Amino acid sequence: MISSVAAFFISVQFMAAPIWLGPKPPNEVKRIVSLAPSMTELVFSLHEGDRVVGVTRYATWPEAVKTLPKVGGFIDPDIESIVRLKPDLVLSIPTSGGADRMRQIGKMGVSVLVLPAQTLEELWAAIDFLGELLGRGVEAKAMRQTMQKELDLLEKASSRRPAKRTIVALGHRPLVVAGPGSFVDSFLGALGMRNVVMRGGNFPQIDLEALVDFRPELIFDMTLKSEEEVQSFWQAIPMMGQDTKNNIVVLQDDALLRPGPRLVQGLKSLHLQLWGEP
């Protein structure tokens, strides 16, 4: 009973709309502080990277972000360092820093855009929205359509063979996996994978017995640890079939962890690596 109620709340996902906090943004946004690596990447791929004046410490792409001022992390963006950069737009996602902190920045006279991009649908909408905002509407639409088309192709290619029963691991000790509500879950189909974890929220923690009980055919390891460390972890698990142990896919870069412009490209190369065809 409890579980079905919980599952209901977890499975219902609304497509959230962008929210503005603080004053209206200027007609031409010139100085952007981005509080999410995915948003930073979107601005850069719309060729407006030189407007970005501050990023979080988790920003890794493109190279240019490494020299930009850092204003904190996801949960602890620092208001003072943000305001000091004199931005005319703070670009955030619903999880950045907490609503109070975002409102506070708004009260300091800086426009804050909370742009949801936690599902594929939201990501497409976010690309269009950001494109319009930065005067790159045409490019944004083209980028979005290319991404969608390529994703469709991948899904079609994958649908030709039965999807592999997959566990997506995000942490080893304890074992944290991608659940049905996670962003990762939404693109597994394009990789020819089917998430066997059907409940437990975004990131359930499971034990080895549950893992074995799921009878995965493939393990998609997104912990971003070294190949050696990942292999030694999975090979040591008792009672997991040798077939599965030979099917450990180790994610090498963070492109797939972020709902940003590199997602589809990352999926394409992984698909190629897995199935040997586009």
Next chain:
Amino acid sequence: MNRFATLILLGLFLTLVFLLALGVGTSSVDLFAFLRPDEIVLRLRLPRVILAALVGAGLAASGVTFQALLRNPLADPYIVGVSGGAALGGIVALVLGVTSHFILPAFAFMGAAGSALAIFTLARWSGRSDPLSLLLMGVIFNAFAGALVTFVKTIVSATKAQEILFWLMGVIGVEPMSTLLGLGLYLLVASIVLVLFSNALNILVLGEEKALALGLETTSIRMACFLAAALMVGAVVAFAGMVGFVGLVVPHILRRMFGADHRWLLPASLLGGAGFMVVADALARLTFYCFGTEIPVGVITAFTGGPFFLILFCRKDRMFAAH
């Protein structure tokens, strides 16, 4: 009922919950699975139940020791700052990229022993070795260690921070037999030391002056017991993270049954702690059926331990009188 019989009963209780816990899993529940163990029970549950038992034994026995050493019924490794020190040591190891199951406990032990020594020497150096000052110093040290842990969590990558966070909440996983053997060995050495000094602990509880008057080498005995308890906490924290309140709840229930004689209390706490933790961990596995995700065992022990601590605190006059 005499104490010997009670101890035997406690041993039987541990055996019973141990066997029943083998039947509780995230893929199936069959309380009598121990009668016809399959591969899942033997290879996936047995190591986990053994780890839970070892962790519980270590936490409860170190709790009894700290309570005697600090002459304070509220002292628990989690509360006096030793767990915090161990966690700090373990996190330093994680950040340095140490994942070896033999080196990680060494780091945690160094953290635990370091914090125990720091608290101990500071107390002596400042001439404040009364129970209250020691407890206060532990609390302050824990807060300090907590801040350092947060600091480390902030500067590492998001995935690593996540890993540390989960570990701090207390988790019982499946470890290879070699690891369990290693942990068992650490605990065995420490238990032998503590049981040998259990009579001395009885005298230490009477107070520094009385112990000295009775001709007890208080400083070296205190130090030996402190280090042995720190060894237990370090080894336990390295594998199970920060599991709180076991060292508080179990010794208190047992003190009701065995009185304050540490010659009985120490062996009893090893058995009782193991039993308590085996049950808590089995409950943690059951939560998987409700939520599709497992609640960390540290959360479960805190649910029982938190209210227990408060009740104890409100009745502290009676509890102090028991000493």
